[in-house]
Amino acid sequence: MRADDGVLLTPGMRVGLLGGSFDPPHAGHLHLSKEALKRFGLDRVLWLVSPGNPLKADAPARLEKRLAAARALVDHPAILVSDFETRAGTRHTARTISAMQAHWPGVRFVWLMGADNLAQFHRWQDWQDIMRRVPVGVLARPEARLAARGSVAAQVFSHHRLSGRAARLLGRADAPRWCFINIPMMPHSSSAIRASGGWTR
Numbered sequence: 001m002r003a004d005d006g007v008l009l010t011p012g013m014r015v016g017l018l019g020g021s022f023d024p025p026h027a028g029h030l031h032l033s034k035e036a037l038k039r040f041g042l043d044r045v046l047w048l049v050s051p052g053n054p055l056k057a058d059a060p061a062r063l064e065k066r067l068a069a070a071r072a073l074v075d076h077p078a079i080l081v082s083d084f085e086t087r088a089g090t091r092h093t094a095r096t097i098s099a100m101q102a103h104w105p106g107v108r109f110v111w112l113m114g115a116d117n118l119a120q121f122h123r124w125q126d127w128q129d130i131m132r133r134v135p136v137g138v139l140a141r142p143e144a145r146l147a148a149r150g151s152v153a154a155q156v157f158s159h160h161r162l163s164g165r166a167a168r169l170l171g172r173a174d175a176p177r178w179c180f181i182n183i184p185m186m187p188h189s190s191s192a193i194r195a196s197g198g199w200t201r
């Protein structure tokens with residue numbers, strides 16, 4: 001089955017979804033994606049370049065610019081870049097995942113995020129619905145580990161946590177199931193790149 005942005009996903013495939021503003025994309029995104037492929041036993045990681053984070057007041061750079069930068073950066077055949085949210089008209093993750101599951105029945109999606117996002121995950125629309133729809137893989141990020149571990153989401157779903165040692169099972173797990181893994185950390189962030197003048201909106 002082929003989506004009109006050329007992304008080929010087939011039933012049974014384990015596909016990590018890395019939603020993000022990618023404003024700009026950077027080496028931290030690549031590193032997270034490669035670790036997720038290996039550690040969670042995934043076949044693909046799809047970068048979902050967001051039309052705009054519902055919780056961020058400032059609009060990001062033009063979608064075409066962010067998509068082009070993401071495609072230029074990716075250097076791994078299992079990491080794919082998608083504008084699915086723009087084409088589907090979704091920007092809330094719960095809606096996006098439900099649309100993707102309808103579009104690609106039989107594909108096993110796993111939501112991926114850095115630890116900073118787990119800390120505020122309970123502010124996302126229908127966040128518990130996301131937890132019940134797909135397994136969630138959380139990857140360590142500098143200065144965010146403690147906040148993630150003490151987060152509302154980690155507490156509410158504490159009984160559904162998979163230990164880091166069993167991380168490879170996440171891609172095959174049934175939701176709700178989430179896993180936090182420690183990875184060698186990279187300090188890169190889009191906001192730091194913008195602040196240094198390395199990217200303009």
Ligand SMILES: Nc1ncnc2c1ncn2[C@@H]1O[C@H](COP(=O)(O)OP(=O)(O)OP(=O)(O)O)[C@@H](O)[C@H]1O
Nearest residue numbers: 019020021022028113114117141186188189190191
């Ligand atoms: N260096 C990193 N280490 C771990 N996770 C990261 C890193 N950079 C980004 N991520 C994760 O990638 C996803 C998309 O991130 P995003 O596109 O917002 O980049 P960002 O660097 O966090 O941007 P900003 O600094 O503007 O918030 C998020 O889940 C985020 O936690």
Ligand SMILES: O=C(O)c1ccc[n+]([C@@H]2O[C@H](COP(=O)([O-])O)[C@@H](O)[C@H]2O)c1
Nearest residue numbers: 019020021050053055092093094124125
């Ligand atoms: O669904 C929500 O309410 C929601 C709230 C905040 C962030 N998100 C998603 O989280 C992902 C990371 O966003 P960002 O801007 O931190 O890269 C991106 O896919 C956003 O659409 C989703």
